[in-house]
Amino acid sequence: MENKQIAITQFGGPEVLSIQTSPVPKPQPGxxxxxxxxxxxxxxxxxxxxxxxxxxxRNKDKLPWVPGYDVSGEVVEVSEGTRKFKAGDNVVGFIGFPLTGGGYSQYISVPESELSLIPEAVTLEAAAVLPLAGQTAVQALDTAQVVEGDRVLILAGAGGVGHLAVQVAVAAKAEVYTTCSESNLDYMATLGAHAINYQFAPVSERLEEVDVLIDLVGGDAALDAMKCLRDNARIVTVPTISAEMICEKAKMLGFQASGMMVEPDPEQLDTMLYMVSVGLLKTEIQKVYPMSDVAEAHKQIETGHTRGKVLLDMKC
Ligand SMILES: NC(=O)c1ccc[n+]([C@@H]2O[C@H](COP(=O)([O-])OP(=O)(O)OC[C@H]3O[C@@H](n4cnc5c(N)ncnc54)[C@H](OP(=O)(O)O)[C@@H]3O)[C@@H](O)[C@H]2O)c1
Incomplete structure (x- = not known):
């Protein structure tokens, strides 16, 4: 049995992603x-x-490196001391974060503590949408302490994190506003958000008295969105690259602001899987690419206009 993996042999454009073959790993205790x-x-x-x-x-001296933090699939072998799962179970996990990665593999050995059981009503595709993006959404809303009745502005509601953040905030009975391009206005409305076309005019010209800003875009879009906030508003800015700058400006304006780094939490994933299983959360998949088309999948993410998530089909 061979294990095809997608590896980065050097840093660069999508063409540096290549398929390598390695032995199927033997699961270690646990x-x-x-x-x-x-x-x-x-x-x-x-x-x-x-x-x-x-x-x-941190990985530059460890190339080739196999990326990927989100996997769904079937348990095919268990090791000594494992109790949670048996062969044949469908599982999903947010694995190897932040440094190990390894998810772009046909077979992977994972501590069972990092995995959640996929309920029967949830497909393997839908489950794979949730780990990194879903937990970022939930943790951003938790950090901002969103409560019923809050006016919450989520920048980039149509993306991987955004489409889940919008729905979790709506489920928490917040009044949810979100920015998107024209082509996503109807989609955002179906999720229960007031959708604002950022290509038409800056959001600051269209909205005020916002309690919470969940920034999934960063940079100038986040600076503009701060003009929509009421006194003492809370900001969570998720893109790490501009977080420091945004937090500094926000604090100068008297807002509470923080960046964040998502943390794997299988119990949180269990809750999201339950929400999907009962129809409270709808996962959106822009496209599933065969693993051999991984370069195209990366190019899609680089457009900055992915609706929901992009997945790799590791079976073909
Ligand atoms: N700190 C952490 O732990 C952490 C965790 C997860 C993600 N992140 C970061 O958070 C960001 C979002 O992640 P993601 O997975 O949701 O990305 P994504 O899926 O690639 O986001 C794509 C979405 O962004 C929207 N968008 C692009 N420019 C926009 C703008 N100016 N205003 C409003 N929407 C805009 C697009 O909507 P339209 O097509 O409608 O324009 C598209 O739906 C990324 O920078 C990511 O690296 C950080």
Whole structure:
């Protein structure tokens, strides 16, 4: 049995992603072997491949490196001491974060503590949407302490993190506003948000008295959105690259502001899987690419206009 993986042999454009073959790993005590069906593609994978950010800095001497933090698939072997899962279970996880990665693999051995059981009503595709993006959404809203009745502005509601953040905020009974391009206005409305076309005019000209800003864009868009906020508003800015600058400006204006780094939390993932299973959360997938088309999948993320998530089908 061979294990095809997608590796970065050097940093660069999408063409540096190549398929390598390695032995199927043997699960160590406490681990299970997962036959991966779908791997999620996240902006951090793309930035790391390009040699940008701290994951690239920390892995630069460890190339070839296999990216990927989101996997869904089937447990095919368990090791001594594992109790949670048995062969045949469908599982999903936010694995190897932040430095190890490894999700772009057909087989991966993972500590069972990093995995969640996928309920029968949830597809393997839908489950693979949730780990990194879903937990970022939930943790950003938690950090901002969003409560019922808050007027919450989410920048980039149509993206991987955004489409889940919008729905979780709506479920918490917040009044949710979100920015998107014209082509996503109807989609955002179907999720229960007031959609604002940022291409038509800056959001600061269209909205005021906002309690919470969840910034998934950073830079100038976040600075403009601060003009919509009421006194003492809370800001969570998620893109790490501009977080320091945005937090400094926000604090000068009297807002509470923080950046964040998502943390894997399988119990939080269990809750999201439950929400999907009962129809409270709808996952959106722009496209599933066969693993051999990984370069195209990265190019799609680089457009900056992905609706929902991009997945890799690791079975073909
Ligand atoms: N700190 C952390 O732990 C952490 C965790 C996860 C993600 N992140 C970062 O958070 C950001 C969002 O991640 P993601 O996975 O959601 O990215 P994504 O899926 O690639 O986001 C794409 C979305 O961004 C929207 N967009 C682009 N420019 C916009 C603008 N100026 N205003 C409003 N919407 C805009 C697009 O909507 P339209 O097509 O409608 O324009 C598209 O739907 C990325 O920078 C990512 O690296 C950080």
């Amino acid at each position: 681990e299970v072997l997962v036959k991966v069906s779908f791997a999620g593609v996240n902006p951090i994978d793309v930035k790391t491949r390009a040699g940008l950010g701290w994951a690239a800095e």
